[in-house]
Amino acid sequence: MATEYATPEEYGLADLMCCASAREVGDNEIVFAGTGLPMVAIMLAQKTHAPNLKLIFEAGTLDGRPPELPTSVGDARCEMGASRSSGLNDAFSIAQRGLVDLGFLGGAEVDEYGNVNTTCIGDYLNPELRLTGSGGNPDINSFARRTVFIMVHEKRRFVPNVSYITSPGWKVKKWPGGEFVHRRELYGAAFRGGPSAVISTAGVFRFDEQSGRMYLDTCHPGKTPEEIKEMCQFDLDISRVAGETLPPTREELRIIHEVLDPDQIFIPKVKKG
Amino acid sequence: MSTEKRITLQQAAEIIKDGSSLTFSGFTIWRRPFALVYELIRQRRKGLHLIEVNGGPQTEFLVGAGCVDIWESCWVGHELYGKYGANLSRKVGNKEIIVEDYSHAEMMFRFAAAASGAAYAVTQTSLGTDIHNPEYDMLGRAGMRDGKHPHIARHKYQFTEDPFFGAGSQVLIPAVKLDVAVLCVQQVGEEGTVRVNGQYYSDPESARAADITIVVAEEIVPEEYLRRNADQNTIPSFEVDYILECPFGAHPTGMFGRYDVDGNFLKDFYGRTRTQEGFDDFAKEWIFGQDHMSYLEKLGWPRMLKIKANTALNYSVREKGGK
Numbered sequence: 038m039a040t041e042y043a044t045p046e047e048y049g050l051a052d053l054m055c056c057a058s059a060r061e062v063g064d065n066e067i068v069f070a071g072t073g074l075p076m077v078a079i080m081l082a083q084k085t086h087a088p089n090l091k092l093i094f095e096a097g098t099l100d101g102r103p104p105e106l107p108t109s110v111g112d113a114r115c116e117m118g119a120s121r122s123s124g125l126n127d128a129f130s131i132a133q134r135g136l137v138d139l140g141f142l143g144g145a146e147v148d149e150y151g152n153v154n155t156t157c158i159g160d161y162l163n164p165e166l167r168l169t170g171s172g173g174n175p176d177i178n179s180f181a182r183r184t185v186f187i188m189v190h191e192k193r194r195f196v197p198n199v200s201y202i203t204s205p206g207w208k209v210k211k212w213p214g215g216e217f218v219h220r221r222e223l224y225g226a227a228f229r230g231g232p233s234a235v236i237s238t239a240g241v242f243r244f245d246e247q248s249g250r251m252y253l254d255t256c257h258p259g260k261t262p263e264e265i266k267e268m269c270q271f272d273l274d275i276s277r278v279a280g281e282t283l284p285p286t287r288e289e290l291r292i293i294h295e296v297l298d299p300d301q302i303f304i305p306k307v308k309k310g
Numbered sequence: 311m312s313t314e315k316r317i318t319l320q321q322a323a324e325i326i327k328d329g330s331s332l333t334f335s336g337f338t339i340w341r342r343p344f345a346l347v348y349e350l351i352r353q354r355r356k357g358l359h360l361i362e363v364n365g366g367p368q369t370e371f372l373v374g375a376g377c378v379d380i381w382e383s384c385w386v387g388h389e390l391y392g393k394y395g396a397n398l399s400r401k402v403g404n405k406e407i408i409v410e411d412y413s414h415a416e417m418m419f420r421f422a423a424a425a426s427g428a429a430y431a432v433t434q435t436s437l438g439t440d441i442h443n444p445e446y447d448m449l450g451r452a453g454m455r456d457g458k459h460p461h462i463a464r465h466k467y468q469f470t471e472d473p474f475f476g477a478g479s480q481v482l483i484p485a486v487k488l489d490v491a492v493l494c495v496q497q498v499g500e501e502g503t504v505r506v507n508g509q510y511y512s513d514p515e516s517a518r519a520a521d522i523t524i525v526v527a528e529e530i531v532p533e534e535y536l537r538r539n540a541d542q543n544t545i546p547s548f549e550v551d552y553i554l555e556c557p558f559g560a561h562p563t564g565m566f567g568r569y570d571v572d573g574n575f576l577k578d579f580y581g582r583t584r585t586q587e588g589f590d591d592f593a594k595e596w597i598f599g600q601d602h603m604s605y606l607e608k609l610g611w612p613r614m615l616k617i618k619a620n621t622a623l624n625y626s627v628r629e630k631g632g633k
Contacts, residue, residue, distance in 0.1 A: 072389055095414070096337045097509040105625075108573075109389040111337035113566040113625040116508055124510045125337070125363060126422050129415040133433065152439075156411065161446055167399035167409075172364065172385035175436040176415035202440045209438025212469070220438060225478015227434040302390070302631035 041287045045258060048285050049307040050238055053257060054187060055081060055293060056285040057236050058141065061185050066138035067091045069128075069177050072109040073303050074187055075141030077293060080106065084292050093131065095173045097124040106297050129173070132180040135229060140177035140184045146199040149271040150217075150249045151206030151232035153178070153186060154199035161201050174204040179224070183233035190237035195269040207231050207249025219249060239265045241282055242273075250274060255282040315502055315553045319602060322524050322554055323349040326490050329379075331359040331461040333421075333486070333520065334368055335493035336563060337511040339389050339571045342368040343494035343526045345559040345602045351375040352597060359461050361486050363417045363512040367563060367576055370397045373407060374589040375597075380449070382410040382486075384417050391573050391632055392580025397589060410448050410466065413441055416483050421512055424485035424519035432470075432480050442467060442481065461487040491520035494560045495544075496567060498525045499533035502550030505543050508566025508624065517545045522552070528568055530555045558606055558614065567624040570617040572609075573632025 058078035062068055064087040070079050083090055092101045094110040100120035107114040116122045144153035145168055155174055159165035178184045208217045221228045235242040241255045252274035253262055262275040298304045323346055326332055336342040347368045357379045365386035372378050374397035386395030401407040419431035440446055447466040449455055454462050463484030470480050493513055497505045504525055506513055517523045530553060536543055564571035583589040616628045
């Protein structure tokens with residue numbers, strides 16, 4: 038059966054980002070899920086092209102197959118169908134052991150090297166706004182082979198230097214001096230990879246593993262590379278654009294809205310007609 | 311023997327002194343011992359050193375009420391019911407509280423070290439981040455890493471190279487020093503055996519790490535009942551010092567198999583407590599002048615039935631993300 042892609046009026050930006058995120062997941066991979074849209078994306082992958090993915094919830098659910106969408110990783114909805122239900126020491130030990138292929142994360146700010154801030158806006162010692170803090174963001178980003186960041190795209194969020202490096206990108210600070218080095222230098226035997234994509238409300242971005250620099254991979258429908266470059270405070274590499282982000286298929290939209298999130302807790306439905 | 315560990319909510323709160331270091335069971339918006347958190351606020355506890363694997367609404371209530379001087383953790387918020395910890399954010403901005411940031415795994419490993427009697431943990435997480443920026447050692451900046459504060463390590467962290475296999479940079483992080491852990495669980499036996507249903511988060515490490523462990527349970531059950539299936543128990547009797555029965559003691563956070571998170575309550579709290587006046591107003595309405603029973607009465611049956619878990623599914627089928 039031919040894949041039927043939805044037309045632009047049939048889906049919203051959250052649908053597009055959810056499907057783009059789901060397509061980052063490979064079958065048989067061990068995937069660390071965060072709360073919100075990533076959880077819908079991973080469960081979408083689980084119900085489409087990656088039925089054998091192993092889902093880990095940070096709070097302690099291992100190889101989860103939740104029949105209903107959890108609203109956060111500590112949720113009572115996480116356990117049912119899982120291989121094991123335990124705690125954080127297991128989840129983080131598994132990550133540090135190197136068993137995690139992919140993690141989905143978020144951020145308030147990102148820089149050209151994939152360093153992400155979720156701690157504060159402005160000077161850490163005199164913050165304009167204190168945010169949630171790190172949570173497991175740096176831990177998953179330190180240990181997983183690949184991480185994907187889902188972000189709202191605003192010029193103030195795509196910055197040359199984040200206010201505070203909460204989560205390590207490709208070029209990170211070497212202490213005590215704080216000079217930037219490639220992450221391979223710091224992580225030694227634990228180096229397994231790093232941020233592999235940023236999926237924003239404007240496009241999909243990837244990283245050159247050697248230079249550590251972000252480049253634009255695909256533009257969401259209706260956006261041009263030049264427009265997206267203008268939405269970054271750093272000099273975004275737009276020399277490698279592969280085209281447009283693939284829209285959701287009708288089947289993916291059905292699964293999102295009828296099976297996974299019928300109550301529109303994370304993904305609003307686009308009204309038809 | 312069967313009743314010697316039983317205490318009241320008031321007595322439990324009195325065990326936690328001004329200046330105590332303290333932690334809780336649970337994870338973000340699940341299984342937090344709220345009945346006791348409210349009682350600490352009523353008793354106007356001061357100077358608490360809160361050390362949490364992760365924070366949540368309980369952090370926000372205690373910080374908003376001015377009970378906390380130091381918070382060591384990695385995250386605070388209300389998940390989908392409130393983006394960040396507005397009370398903590400306000401007090402950090404006003405420099406009314408010291409926040410020491412670690413990563414989530416670092417906090418977990420610090421608890422695990424304490425629970426095994428180790429002086430510190432070793433890890434490679436968060437290398438290259440500002441968590442290890444020497445300028446951002448906030449307890450150090452406050453002059454509190456002088457070895458005279460029993461809960462505070464002489465260093466926030468130390469770096470070393472793997473001396474055994476040459477695996478590269480390692481971070482040493484100090485074991486947490488906890489006076490008291492308060493757990494909120496489904497069942498405790500008369501002698502203290504704890505059975506947690508669902509994810510147990512970092513509860514076993516918290517109980518073992520703390521000098522005193524208090525268990526607030528939905529039910530106290532016959533010890534013999536739990537010992538019939540010891541493989542299903544989470545924490546052994548002798549790691550628990552005090553127990554009390556307090557149904558719905560985690561509300562507004564959720565409890566696997568019993569009730570969901572009360573999303574609307576948390577949304578209301580988050581929306582109303584951006585300012586200190588807002589917090590004080592909320593506390594006047596829901597905490598001061600109340601006890602646990604009057605609090606439940608004020609919440610009312612319809613609200614509690616909405617969050618009541620389906621016994622086959624372990625979650626509520628009526629509570630839809632606070633909608």
